[in-house]
Amino acid sequence: xxxxxxALGARDLILFVWDRETGAFIPPSGFPQTLPSGRSxxxxxxxxxxxxxxxxxxxxxxxxxxxxxxxxxxxxxHSGVCVLIGEETVPRPAPEDIEVMRLVLxxxxxxxxxxxxEDAAAAQAALATREASRAQQLVARLSDARNxxxxxxxxxxxxxxxxxxxxxxxxxQAAELxxxxxxxxxxxxxxxxxxxxxxxxxxxLEEARAVAEAANRAKSEFLAKMSHELRTxxxxxxxxxxxxxLEIHGPLGGAQQDALRRIARxxxxxxxxxxxxxxxxxxxAGRVExxxxxVPVADALMEVRSMIEPQLLAKGLRMESSVVxxxxxxxxDREKLEQVLLNLLSNAAKFTDQGGRIAVTAxxxxxxxxxxxxxxxxxxxxxIEVHDTGCGIPADRLDSIFDPFVQVRSASAGATEGAGLGxxxxxxxxxxxxxxxTVESEFGVGSTFRVQLPRASRDSGSVAEVR
Amino acid sequence: xxxxxxxxxxxxxxxGGTALAExxxxxxxxxxxxxxxxxxxxxDHLALLGALRAGAQPGVLVGCSSAGEFTHDVAGxxxxxxxxxxxxxxxxxxxxxxxxSADRERAAQQIADGFAGLRTHQYRYRTALIFADxxxxxxxxxxxxLTHATMGIYQFCGGGAGDDARFQETYVFCNDQVYxxxxxxxxxxSNKPLGIGARHAWVxxxxxxxxxxxxxxxxxxxxxxxxxxxxxxxxxATNQVLDRADPLPFFLHNVIGVATPDGxxxxxxxxxxxxxxxxxxxxxxxxxxxxxxxxxxPRAAAAAALAVRDAVGQLERAGSRPKAALFFDCVATRLxxxxxxxxxxxxxxxxxxxxxxxxxxSYGQIVRAEGQFGGFHNCTAVVCVxxx
Numbered sequence: 001x002x003x004x005x006x007a008l009g010a011r012d013l014i015l016f017v018w019d020r021e022t023g024a025f026i027p028p029s030g031f032p033q034t035l036p037s038g039r040s041x042x043x044x045x046x047x048x049x050x051x052x053x054x055x056x057x058x059x060x061x062x063x064x065x066x067x068x069x070x071x072x073x074x075x076x077x078h079s080g081v082c083v084l085i086g087e088e089t090v091p092r093p094a095p096e097d098i099e100v101m102r103l104v105l106x107x108x109x110x111x112x113x114x115x116x117x118e119d120a121a122a123a124q125a126a127l128a129t130r131e132a133s134r135a136q137q138l139v140a141r142l143s144d145a146r147n148x149x150x151x152x153x154x155x156x157x158x159x160x161x162x163x164x165x166x167x168x169x170x171x172x173q174a175a176e177l178x179x180x181x182x183x184x185x186x187x188x189x190x191x192x193x194x195x196x197x198x199x200x201x202x203x204x205l206e207e208a209r210a211v212a213e214a215a216n217r218a219k220s221e222f223l224a225k226m227s228h229e230l231r232t233x234x235x236x237x238x239x240x241x242x243x244x245x246l247e248i249h250g251p252l253g254g255a256q257q258d259a260l261r262r263i264a265r266x267x268x269x270x271x272x273x274x275x276x277x278x279x280x281x282x283x284x285a286g287r288v289e290x291x292x293x294x295v296p297v298a299d300a301l302m303e304v305r306s307m308i309e310p311q312l313l314a315k316g317l318r319m320e321s322s323v324v325x326x327x328x329x330x331x332x333d334r335e336k337l338e339q340v341l342l343n344l345l346s347n348a349a350k351f352t353d354q355g356g357r358i359a360v361t362a363x364x365x366x367x368x369x370x371x372x373x374x375x376x377x378x379x380x381x382x383x384i385e386v387h388d389t390g391c392g393i394p395a396d397r398l399d400s401i402f403d404p405f406v407q408v409r410s411a412s413a414g415a416t417e418g419a420g421l422g423x424x425x426x427x428x429x430x431x432x433x434x435x436x437x438t439v440e441s442e443f444g445v446g447s448t449f450r451v452q453l454p455r456a457s458r459d460s461g462s463v464a465e466v467r
Numbered sequence: 468x469x470x471x472x473x474x475x476x477x478x479x480x481x482x483g484g485t486a487l488a489e490x491x492x493x494x495x496x497x498x499x500x501x502x503x504x505x506x507x508x509x510x511d512h513l514a515l516l517g518a519l520r521a522g523a524q525p526g527v528l529v530g531c532s533s534a535g536e537f538t539h540d541v542a543g544x545x546x547x548x549x550x551x552x553x554x555x556x557x558x559x560x561x562x563x564x565x566x567x568s569a570d571r572e573r574a575a576q577q578i579a580d581g582f583a584g585l586r587t588h589q590y591r592y593r594t595a596l597i598f599a600d601x602x603x604x605x606x607x608x609x610x611x612x613l614t615h616a617t618m619g620i621y622q623f624c625g626g627g628a629g630d631d632a633r634f635q636e637t638y639v640f641c642n643d644q645v646y647x648x649x650x651x652x653x654x655x656x657s658n659k660p661l662g663i664g665a666r667h668a669w670v671x672x673x674x675x676x677x678x679x680x681x682x683x684x685x686x687x688x689x690x691x692x693x694x695x696x697x698x699x700x701x702x703x704a705t706n707q708v709l710d711r712a713d714p715l716p717f718f719l720h721n722v723i724g725v726a727t728p729d730g731x732x733x734x735x736x737x738x739x740x741x742x743x744x745x746x747x748x749x750x751x752x753x754x755x756x757x758x759x760x761x762x763x764x765p766r767a768a769a770a771a772a773l774a775v776r777d778a779v780g781q782l783e784r785a786g787s788r789p790k791a792a793l794f795f796d797c798v799a800t801r802l803x804x805x806x807x808x809x810x811x812x813x814x815x816x817x818x819x820x821x822x823x824x825x826x827x828x829s830y831g832q833i834v835r836a837e838g839q840f841g842g843f844h845n846c847t848a849v850v851c852v853x854x855x
Contacts, residue, residue: 019677021675021677021756022674022675022676022677022690022756023674023675024676024677024690024691025691026677026679026690026691027679027691032691033679033680033687033688033691034679034680034687034688034691034692034693034742034743035688035691035692036693036696036743037692037696038688038689038690038691038692038693038696038697039692039696039700041691041692042690042691042692063742063743119754120754123754137615138615138618138619141618142618149588152588
């Protein structure tokens with residue numbers, strides 16, 4: 001451009017291109033972008049652009065400098081202006097050169113606009129490149145975010161599956177609990193039913209027991225009454241038999257005396273039976289009264305021995321008694337104790353063959369039925385044992401030997417006398433006095449009946465106690 | 468639920484920090500999660516920050532120097548205003564980007580690295596308050612870089628730090644540190660939206676002008692003419708007076724609007740350079756199309772009200788209501804309106820109802836939010852509404 005300027009003989013040359021957006025004439029790059037008194041330049045350029053011939057004027061080329069002569073040549077189509085600036089004057093180009101410039105200026109303006117467009121495009125391209133770079137960064141970050149999201153989704157899916165599994169498990173547990181609850185309900189209902197049935201059974205048992213007790217009392221009362229009613233005429237029979245045997249009503253022949261003895265024996269046997277029944281009935285009816293006193297054991301045994309000795313002598317049996325301490329005493333009803341001992345000795349004599357042996361022992365005992373006493377006294381009980389060498393009792397009968405109307409047969413005794421009530425009465429009486437009666441026996445060898453009663457302490461004195 | 472205390476003091480330095488801390492402590496049920504501070508340049512900023520941090524013990528503290536401070540009930544120069552926030556449903560973080568003038572992208576990346584919202588999906592809305600040392604320049608570029616560094620998922624608002632229109636030294640604050648040539652950001656993560664609005668009241672009053680030469684914030688020429696000449700011609704054409712020795716009164720009523728597809732970004736001329744260029748408060752790109760813009764006083768209040776209405780509407784559409792607001796407007800607006808600037812603040816208060824607000828006059832306003840024309844502006848009213 002400098003060569004063109006010099007060829008035209010100008011100091012400076014400035015091109016202006018019309019800016020469609022602002023309507024101003026703007027120099028292309030490479031020309032000054034700031035000119036003093038710019039409005040003057042704009043006015044000059046605009047005037048030159050629309051003039052058919054070059055326009056002359058004076059313009060400030062630089063700040064602080066004087067105005068310079070200027071010649072403006074506008075191109076056809078008014079799109080570009082060439083301004084020549086001189087020192088003192090501006091040489092006017094030849095007409096053909098001016099015509100060439102007018103024709104060339106639109107081309108230059110187009111080129112400048114193309115340059116501006118190119119600059120804008122370059123700027124846009126640079127911006128696009130920068131945006132593309134940032135977009136790539138964003139894509140990378142989005143990719144990372146997507147990966148994180150996928151990982152999070154996988155974790156969420158895993159958590160969801162775990163929750164579903166847990167939910168299923170909970171549902172199973174709930175169903176199981178519901179089944180258990182139903183089962184418990186059923187069991188509760190069954191227990192309720194059983195409880196009601198048990199209560200009904202208890203009520204029935206209570207009623208049955210009451211009926212049985214009433215029946216038992218009726219039976220006992222009946223037996224007591226009947227025994228009394230039977231014993232009265234039987235005693236009368238005995239009295240009359242005794243009078244006949246004394247021959248008060250006249251002498252008796254041998255056959256008559258024999259018959260009378262049979263009648264007397266039968267009467268006594270019957271009387272014994274009735275007395276036993278009467279005693280048992282009284283016991284079961286709870287009508288036995290016990291007069292408990294301190295009973296020296298030796299005295300009781302001596303009294304019984306005197307009563308049983310005729311029976312022992314008649315059968316040729318010997319009886320051995322151990323030495324009983326004089327201070328050994330029991331708390332008992334003396335009459336009933338002697339009745340029990342007499343019954344036991346009578347049974348021993350009855351079931352022991354001739355030549356057999358009967359032994360009686362008595363001592364204090366620390367135990368009662370094998371149990372320790374409750375207090376500190378090691379000898380709280382008195383034990384009286386009656387041993388015999390009789391036929392003994394079979395093992396399978398031992399449990400029932402104390403039941404009423406149960407008898408054990410023996411070869412020597414044959415058909416035993418009595419109703420089988422003696423042992424039942426004896427055990428009931430012993431228990432009524434606070435003790436017990438037990439037995440040990442070996443069949444064919446012998447038996448031992450053991451009476452245990454509370455021992456009288458030193459301070460018991462002779463005070464009687466009625467039960 | 469947001470708890471907020473807005474306080475102000477005319478004390479400076481440590482005494483000012485202590486006074487603000489006492490008000491905050493008395494008004495909040497616990498320690499604030501964040502405190503936003505706008506402090507007059509007539510301050511020992513380090514002493515102010517130290518006393519405020521020691522007294523209020525906020526989770527984070529951000530702010531900047533200012534060119535006029537105000538709240539819903541006071542406005543002026545030489546004040547210090549603080550907004551203390553507490554909300555267990557929000558997360559607050561502070562980040563600083565340094566050496567803006569040297570490398571905007573690096574500074575933006577420093578800020579983005581301090582944001583938690585890029586690494587968590589726990590919160591639905593991401594907002595950042597940005598305060599920049601506007602005298603360092605390139606704030607527009609910083610906002611662009613920050614937008615890219617945060618993948619465009621944040622909305623921004625804020626302003627350039629000021630110094631009472633002296634245009635010499637401006638600062639930003641982060642916790643107990645004072646920075647220049649830097650920007651500070653308060654990241655707010657929430658599940659309720661924060662509303663952001665931006666409006667200006669300026670309209671073109673000149674033909675389009677080509678920015679034939681510029682250098683950053685200095686416009687050298689328009690339509691080949693030195694920029695000052697263009698303004699002088701405009702003054703003559705519009706019967707105004709432009710005194711080259713004191714051009715600011717004219718510039719406060721005549722700013723540059725840079726054409727963008729979304730409207731005109733305003734650039735406040737601050738002075739005339741020796742070569743006849745015009746120094747602005749923000750970048751003016753060479754080759755841009757610009758116009759000289761003008762406004763009328765009532766329009767400023769109306770624009771501010773519309774900005775608030777836009778922001779509140781964003782909350783209401785999400786079923787929320789405003790609890791408090793931050794409001795930023797240009798120092799030029801305050802200087803141009805003078806005492807009538809109070810009318811603009813009244814308009815803001817009317818739109819916010821019972822919600823209190825605080826803010827400052829800034830050297831440029833920052834806004835980048837969906838539906839808003841974004842970037843770095845001058846003479847634009849910007850509001851950030853905090854939900855209940």
